[in-house]
Every structure is written in structure tokens, then in C-alpha cells.
Amino acid sequence: MSQPTPDTHDLFAVRKAKLDQMRADGFDPFRANWDQTHTSASAKALYELGEEDEKEVSVAGRLTNIRIMGKAAFAKILDRDGRIQIYARRDALGEEAYRAFKKLDIGDIVGVSGPLFVTRTGELTVRALHYKLVSKSLRPLPEKWHGLKDSEQIYRNRHLDLIVNEESRERFRKRSAIISCIRRFLESRDFMEVETSTLHGIAGGAAARPFVTHFNALDCDFHLRIALELHLKRLLVGGFDRVFEIGRVYRNEGLDRRHNPEFTMLEVYQAYSDYRGMMELIHSMVQTVCHEVLGSTAVVNADGVEIELAGPWREASYLDLIREATGDSQWHKRSKREKLVAARKLGLALDPELEDFEVTNQIFEKRVEPQLIQPTFVTHIPRELCPLAKLNEDDPTVLDVFELCIDGVEIAPAYSEQNDPFLQMEMFEQQVGEETQNLDREFIAALEQGMPPAGGMGVGIDRLIILLTGAANIRDTILFPALRPWPARGQNELTTEREAPKGAN
RNA sequence: GGGUCGGUAGCUCAAUCGGUAGAGCAGGUGCCUUUUAAGCACUUGGUUCGGGGUUCAAGUCCCCGCCGGCCUACCA
Numbered sequence: 001m002s003q004p005t006p007d008t009h010d011l012f013a014v015r016k017a018k019l020d021q022m023r024a025d026g027f028d029p030f031r032a033n034w035d036q037t038h039t040s041a042s043a044k045a046l047y048e049l050g051e052e053d054e055k056e057v058s059v060a061g062r063l064t065n066i067r068i069m070g071k072a073a074f075a076k077i078l079d080r081d082g083r084i085q086i087y088a089r090r091d092a093l094g095e096e097a098y099r100a101f102k103k104l105d106i107g108d109i110v111g112v113s114g115p116l117f118v119t120r121t122g123e124l125t126v127r128a129l130h131y132k133l134v135s136k137s138l139r140p141l142p143e144k145w146h147g148l149k150d151s152e153q154i155y156r157n158r159h160l161d162l163i164v165n166e167e168s169r170e171r172f173r174k175r176s177a178i179i180s181c182i183r184r185f186l187e188s189r190d191f192m193e194v195e196t197s198t199l200h201g202i203a204g205g206a207a208a209r210p211f212v213t214h215f216n217a218l219d220c221d222f223h224l225r226i227a228l229e230l231h232l233k234r235l236l237v238g239g240f241d242r243v244f245e246i247g248r249v250y251r252n253e254g255l256d257r258r259h260n261p262e263f264t265m266l267e268v269y270q271a272y273s274d275y276r277g278m279m280e281l282i283h284s285m286v287q288t289v290c291h292e293v294l295g296s297t298a299v300v301n302a303d304g305v306e307i308e309l310a311g312p313w314r315e316a317s318y319l320d321l322i323r324e325a326t327g328d329s330q331w332h333k334r335s336k337r338e339k340l341v342a343a344r345k346l347g348l349a350l351d352p353e354l355e356d357f358e359v360t361n362q363i364f365e366k367r368v369e370p371q372l373i374q375p376t377f378v379t380h381i382p383r384e385l386c387p388l389a390k391l392n393e394d395d396p397t398v399l400d401v402f403e404l405c406i407d408g409v410e411i412a413p414a415y416s417e418q419n420d421p422f423l424q425m426e427m428f429e430q431q432v433g434e435e436t437q438n439l440d441r442e443f444i445a446a447l448e449q450g451m452p453p454a455g456g457m458g459v460g461i462d463r464l465i466i467l468l469t470g471a472a473n474i475r476d477t478i479l480f481p482a483l484r485p486w487p488a489r490g491q492n493e494l495t496t497e498r499e500a501p502k503g504a505n
Numbered sequence: 506g507g508g509u510c511g512g513u514a515g516c517u518c519a520a521u522c523g524g525u526a527g528a529g530c531a532g533g534u535g536c537c538u539u540u541u542a543a544g545c546a547c548u549u550g551g552u553u554c555g556g557g558g559u560u561c562a563a564g565u566c567c568c569c570g571c572c573g574g575c576c577u578a579c580c581a
Contacts, residue, residue, distance in 0.1 A: 008533040009550030011515055015532095065542085072538035089538055106531075120539050143516040143530050145542050150516090152573045164516090207581050227581090253580045254506090386581065403581095413581075458581095473574095484572070 011140045015105055019136045029133040034111025036060040041081035047116045047124055058113035059084055059126055060134065062163065063106055065144060073101065074125075077110065078163065086112045087119070088128040097131070106144070107137030107163075155481050168476070175465045175477060177293045179246065182266065182461075185288045189281075191242040191268065196231035198224055198248065204440045205229030205388070207431070208251040211261075224250035228267040229388065229456070233417060234446045236454055241271035246461065257473050258409060261482050264461040269417070273455035275389075275400050278414035279377060282404060282457060283311050294468060301407050302472035307374060309406075317380035318398070321368045322360055331360075339363075357384045372405035387427035389415035407467055414457035421447035 007013055022029065038046060038057040046055055061079035072089040090098040092114075104110065114129035142148040147164045154161040154168070161168045183193065203210035205227030215222050228245045235243050250262045270277060290297045290309055297310035323331050326342050334342070336356045343350050343359060346367050350359055360382070372378070380398040383391055389399040400416035418424045421444055432438045465477040475481035 007549075009514085011532055011550095067540050067543050068537085069540065069543075070537035072540085074540045074543080076541090085541085087539070091538080117539095119541090121541070123539095123541075125539085140515045140531060143542095145530065146517040148516070149518095150512090150573085152512090153516095155573090160516095205581095209580085251580075254578075256577090256580090257575085259580070388581095410581085486572090 012138055015136065015138045018103055018105070019138070022133075022136075027133075029108075029136045032132055032134045034058070034060045034132055034134050036079075036111065037113075039079050039081040040077070040084035043084055043116060043126070044124055047118075054115040054117070056113065056115050057126060058111065059086075060111040061109065062137070063104060063108050063110055064141070064163075066104065066106060068102055071098070075104075077112065085119070085123050085125040086114075086128050086131075087117075087125045088112075088131065092127065092129055093131070100133075101128075101131065104133065105137060105140075107139070107141045108133055109135035109137065151475075152483075155475055155483055156486075158479055171469050171471060171476060172479060174293065174469055178289050178465060178468060179264075179461065181289050181292050182285060183246070185285050186244050186268065189242070191244045191270070192240055194232070194235060194240070194243050194245050195247065196225075196228060196235075196245060198250075200225045202438055202440050203227075204438075204443065206249075206251075209253055211250050211252045226251050227458070228265060229458070230440060230443045232267055232269050233451060233454075233456070234443065236269050236271055236417075237446045237449050237451045241452065242269070244268040255482060258463065258466070260462065260474050260478055263474070263478070266459040266461055267456065268459075269454050269456040271452040271454045274416040274453065275379075275402055275414050275455055278455040278457040279402060281455075282412050282414065282459070283313060287311065289468065299468055300470050301373075301467070302470060305373060305407075307407055307467070309375060313375040313377055313404075315377045315379060315402075318364065318378055318382065319380060321372075321378060322363060325363060325367045325371075355384070357382050361385060369405055369410065370408040373407055375404065375406045377402040377404055383427075384430075386413075386415065387431045388418050388424070390418050390420075391423070409463055409467075410460070411463055411467065412457055412459040414455060417451070417454045417456045419447060419451040419453060 019029070036058055038059055040059065040061070043057045043059055046057065059077065059079065061077035061084075063075055064078045064083065065076040067074045071091070072087070075086050075088065076083050077086060088098065088101050093101060110131055110133050112126055112128045112131040114127045117125055117127055119125050142160055142164050144164075148154055148157075148160050154165070162172070187193070199213070199215070199222040200210075201222060203223035203226045205225075206229070208226045210223035210226050212221050212223055214220075226249055228247060228249065232243055232245060244266060246264065246266045248262050249265045251259075252261065253259065255261065268278070268281065270281070273281075286309055287297070297308060299307050299309065301307060319332060323329050326346065328334065328342060331339075331342075336359060339356065339359045340350055340352060343363055346363060348362060348366055350362055354362070379402045380392065380395070381401050381403065383397055383399050386399055386401060389401045392398045392400050402414050403410050404412040404414070418427070424447055425444055428439050428444070429436075462474050462477050465471065466474060469477065471477050
């Protein structure tokens, strides 16, 4: 087959022409495979064991770098563990194979086998005796030195980001390790992992606008869940005394540095415990993750501020923190008007129509929470703020709950769970007001069956990952964050044209 | 939703006051058998996000739109 000369500036066409030529010569890389005996890391480990020289390995990965020097070449391949150098020379591979090697492109996926050796400059290298192209890369990779910087491309083309940006690869590896560690921690405490449904008739357990979807078979609308809470508590009623779920929840609200419309939540429920028990649980959990995954109890946030996670953590009541922020020890005795004036002094122009507790809570969210950088359990939270927790026995205006704040963000709320169906009904009615169709009567019926006293907690996993990896943005911790769908005519339209696969047989 | 900044070659970035759109990497050709962002020589490559306007002349100024970053609003 006469090789058509493609435009040398059309990187796709140049690579496609190489592929066509290979297929014409009887080799189709998309039908090939490779027997990988070692990764970059295990090959290094093997070499460091010492003993006899010239250990043979067979590695595979994506070519990220090629340096051709006449009759020999160095290249690097990237596999799941990292990079390893390979050395190809004409007299070892043979004339024909070496000529083909020189035609490889950065981004191609190859298998390479041969003995390990260390180069003059001290780098462990595989001396290629055999190699095979096992997947052709038709698109060029971003620049080798600067990587991919454009944040939109990073989010839209995460695969490119992962190939060229090592920090990104490491961050997601760490995310996986943290979640795995959390699972093992909870299992070691005899919690059982469950999966509850994501399609809810009534999206309860939190106050957030849900996404709506339509179920054709039943011809009715469903909501994507906004929390895991109510189903998990029904499992407590059912006798699963210690349950947890790690799953997606969906909230139809704005996007920003700390909010993605779908995010990962961990919820844990433990019968015969309470919010104090949850304090111990989250503290131990974070210590365990620090030791097993991070190897450190200190983390540094995106602003360079160090946060010390080793315990014990500060405990402060909601009202004390408000008093501290406003400098008013008699805050609880002030009228709403006085509170509004105080809010204004703190630079908050609040709507006078807000309820009294909402005014205070605005101060909490805008002026207190952002200041809670080191881990702090905020306790004694006003009852209006959460309808699902038990009232404090000594002061029924507050709840037996905490909110764990770190780095100015709420990481985990936990409650002594309300199990009195009458009080629960009352709280629900206050919450939903007129919209009684949003009142989850099935849940109330479950409570009427009798739910054991329990502690429960929700952990925003993505926010925890931000904290533990020092990420600047929730999108850097979510593999495929929400973005507006591609415009109809994008600059980067699909290049692969529809054509009969000629080389296929 | 509002404010603000941005979108230039496949990638990372330049382009003075409105006056012929450039560089590095990647790509192509040639040389080079231990390189490290390999090197050397030559070289291809542009709907300057899209549409309109002002002007002798627009990447640059104005208007509209698209996409994104940041701030803000919403947000248990």
C-alpha cells in the first residue's frame, strides 16, 4: 500500500497514517495484548533485592517521552505505579523492529521486555529485547513540561489530566486510599455497609432542593436523594444496629469551590450510642486515616495554613462562639432588632424578615464558621436548625448534636437521633409548614415501630478529601465534576471519522 | 442569578499606542548507540471562542452570544 503523505501539521492524520500502514503490513495494535510481569515499581523493587544481575522483566504502559539518538533510544513509560525508563538499541532489537520503534508516538501504549540495568547516570532501565505496540494513540498529549493547565480541559478531559499531571494522579489515588481506610475502620468496629436507594418519592433527611426525574413505568416523578439519613434509620428500626453507607447525594443548588451538585456522603448510625459516641468515632476515624494513609496528623490547606488533626479537639457551644464573635455575653437575651444591629456592626446586612434564630445563624455561618480553622466540635445548636435530633435534657432549646468544623468548613454533623415519633412529627410539621406532601410519613411510621436510641453522623467525604489533600477546590477531588454540557459546536469535535475498519479481519 | 477576569498553533505562553500573528514543546525531514525537558540543522502548522459593528486597517476598541476561572448570592 502506498502511504499517503498526510499534512505534517495534522497530528491526528500523521498518527492515523502510521496506524493504516501498520494494518496494511498485517499488524493491528488494537488487536494486540502484552503479558505484563512487573510494574515500574515492582521492577524497581526486584532490582533492589540484589542477587543475580540482569533480571528480566516485562513492563507495559504509555510512552510519555522518547529520545532517539541515532541507533539507540531512550523512552519512558507510565504505568499505574509510575514511570520506568526503557532503552532500545538497534543491535538488540534488530533492524526492522528498531525502525518501527522510532516511529512510535508519545502517548502510544507499549509492552517492553528485557533485562534491568542501571545507566551511567544511575537510572534503572529496561533494556528492550522485545516490545510491542498494544494501542495506538491518535491524539497528541499535552506538553510534557508544563502539563495541562487549562482548568476547563482538566475537568472535561480528566484522562489527559491524569496522564500528564502527577499531582492530580496522586490526589485521586489518595482519595481512594482514604475511602478504603474509612471502610476498614468502620468494619473493624462492626459496622455493616449497606446501599439504600437513590430514587426517592420524597427527598428527605436534609433541606435542599432535589433533582427531579421521571419514572416512566410508574408514570410519576422521583427525586434524587439529598441525604441517606431516613433509610438508614429505618434499618436501625429493622435491627441492623450499626450501619453505614458511602454514596452519592444530589442537591440542586449552586456550584462553587466547595459545592458540587452530586457529592459523596458517608452516613453512620450506631444504636445505643449518641452524639458523644459519634465524637469519639469521627476523631478515631480521622486519626486512623492520618496514620494509615497520610503518615502525618498535620495537613496544610490551599492557603498554606497548617491544621493539626491530632487530638483532642476543641469543643465549644454554639452560643459561646456567637458571644465570642459578637463580644456580647448576653446575646441570648437580645431582641431580634438588637441582633440585627449587631450583625450590621459585623458587616452583615441581613433581611429584617429573617426569624430570630436565622439572624444568629447567619452570624454563625458568616462570621464564626469561617474562623474555625483548627478542628472544633460545635455543640448545643439551636433546635430550629435540625429537625432530626434529640433535644438536650437540661436545655430543650438546644440539641444533642455537634457540627465538626475544620478549615472554616462544616465537615461532619452528628446527632443523638430523635426516636420519639411524636416529637419527630412535630419537628417535621414545623419544618415543612404548608407543604405537608413533603412530610415523610413512612419514616414516622418506622419510628412508631420503635427505633433504638442511636448516634448518627454524616461526613462530607469530598470536603474531607479537600482537607486531607490540601486541594483548593472540590472539583480537584471529584473525578468528573459537574460542568455545563459541551456546546453543540465545540473546538475539539470528534476527529475519528466513521469508516469501515479496513484492517479488521 | 450578579460582579469580575479570561479564551491566540495539539499543549504552555508572547504580540508595545489599532499597523505583516510569534516562541518553546509536540509534529515532519536529516545527523547522532547511555539520554534525562537529550542535542544539532532545516521545516509544517492559525476561523486569534462565535456573530455583528467602528476604522484605510481589529487578536487589540464597541455590542451581542458561547464556555470557563475567581468573588458573590443561593445552599442543613
